[in-house]
Amino acid sequence: MRLMVSGGGTGGHIYPALALIERLKQVEPDTEVLYVGAARGLETKIVPKAGLKLETMRVQGFRRSLSLENFKTVYLFLKAVSQAKKLIKDFRPDVVLGTGGYVSGAVLYAAAKMGIPTVIHEQNSVVGVTNKFLARYVDEVAIAFEAAKGQFGKASVTMTGNPRAQQVVQRTNSTYSWKKDGLKDGVATMMIFGGSQGAPKINQAVVEAIPTFNQQPYQVIFATGQNRYNDVMELLKGQSIGENVKVVPYINDMPDKLPHVDVLVSRAGATTIAEVTALGIPTILIPSPYVTANHQVKNAEALVKKGAALMILEDQLDGRSLISQANHLMNDTVARQKMADNAKQVGHPDASDQLIAVLKKAISDHYK
Template identity: 45%
Template sequence: MKVIISGGGTAGHINPGLAIAKYIKKKNPKAEILFIGTERGLETKLVPRENFEIKMIKVRGFKRKLSVDTFVAVKELFQGLSEARKIIKEFKPDLVIGTGGYVCGPVLFNASRMKIPTLVHEQNAFPGVTNKILSKFVDKVAISFKEAEKYFKDKSKVVFTGNPIRSEMLEVSRETARKKLGIPKDKPLVVIFGGSRGAENINSTVAELIKRHKNDLRFHLIYATGEAQYEDIMKKIGDVKSPNINVLPYIFDMANTMAAADLVVCRAGAITISELTALGVPSILIPSPYVTANHQEHNARALEHNGASVVILEKNLRPDILYDQITRLLDDNDMLSNMAKSAKSMGITNATEKIYAIIKDIMKTKQKT
């Protein structure tokens, strides 16, 4: 079994692909899996870390306004189509999967034209432009939110699966995770991150919070700035000598970090939401206001409505407000416990198995035709 998986840009597109790849290898140890991405995306770091091969094509997203970048994007699109077709011809996959990002366009389009079984996975309640276009060509569309179905014309292709969760996220225990991270049993752990690329407003708020409270924190803090903003944030914070504070560019071991956390402060992206609910982790969500159709706030409000999260809109974000919310929740064990139970009740942990069942189905159907 030979499989190409394409998805790129942010961890939200890459991690579902990695989860699917690992499950395929679990079921078919001899399966050959190749990722296709771009040099600009985080896939250049995340995919090799998991020991999967990756090849790059040149393609970029289109901006809404006509500019010189538009013509560059058109040129790279045709180049990407040619490069993707060459890779597919050489690798000869039995199946091609897309997990989001503009890199999927040339790969899935070529595969469908070459009559190779194709599947695209949409993580969000409001589908991206690339996936809406690809839905016309692929064999099946896996969705993570039932609300996404209405945006796809051919409902017969759409299957509700939920978001794939990396197997390691579900296998680690809280006790083991805290021991590995060196978190004392009696110290609450708060984890803060703004996404794989970081979030400027969250970073400036947390940097100020640390400056004010680094000598009197009553909890252990693991804080990821995003690699692009790490140096600037460290300059703002200054010397951090507190053993309670660990500032990182990026959290690679998210499985242990999430499992060990008493409270997570983060954006409300689809994959993050899926991981929080699968593990049953209470959260303070700060939805990004810069996403299509404000879908992150819809994600966040769903958790808040079910008692699993507290939502702070970015326009209301202040160091004192965030610190007060964190300490208020950590001081109320009953509330944290109820939030954890509510989050867990919303979790979907078998999405990868559902997607694998779709894979087997479309491959059988293609073989018959």
């Protein structure tokens, strides 16, 4: 298969695409891929490291208020469409997949206008502006949350899940030892992290909770975020940190560690949710309030309704609320197991295979 992929701006658009590509190359080793991203997006760093060819173009989003910048946005979009048509003509893809971000709007629009089979993948429960725009042009839509289905109008929509789910299941390392992190094996373990950059409100709540965590029978590994580690350690100065608590800047080897986590405390990004539901990890979700259309709250609510997670809204988060929810799960193995089972029922451990099937359906149906 000759696959053109476009998605960028955030890891949530990039990592599902890379997971899909990884799986496609496993089942079809002769697959050729061209990734098209934004000139200033994270994809410029992430995609080349994955060994993929990357083409970039300049794009930007519309301002919600009246602004002259919107004229520039239209100009850049039209220019990107023209660039995309040239890339499509040169690469000759069998199908074009968009995973979100402004750049995918130009690429998928160009492909649809050129008569190339097109598919979009929506990772969140609230559909992004770009994917809403594209829905009227593409052949197929794939989703990761049932709540997204009704937001695509009359488009052909298939529930596939998020490809990161299958990737994390395939990479499960059953032999990982917590001793590498200075903790103990065989002890219930809670992991807390607010993303690679960390989250100040989560960090503050954990700092307040550490004196109580020190006294618990379970252990905690807490990632502050690379740039916030020194700030957190300054707050903890003069405060004892128990042997059962480890404070680190960043959690390396996440795919190896996750299967050995008994409870996860994290944001409610689509990639995280895909991973924890595929593995069946009880989770306390703290949605970021700083994302478009408040979609992390919607993502979290979808799991809470299924009994697959707990949620603490950021404006209700402090040391006390965190301890309350953590102790509820960490000190109750029955509650943890029930939530783990519910999470697995929501998960999609074959998400990449399902999305590959949608890509092939788009190709076959397009040329009927």
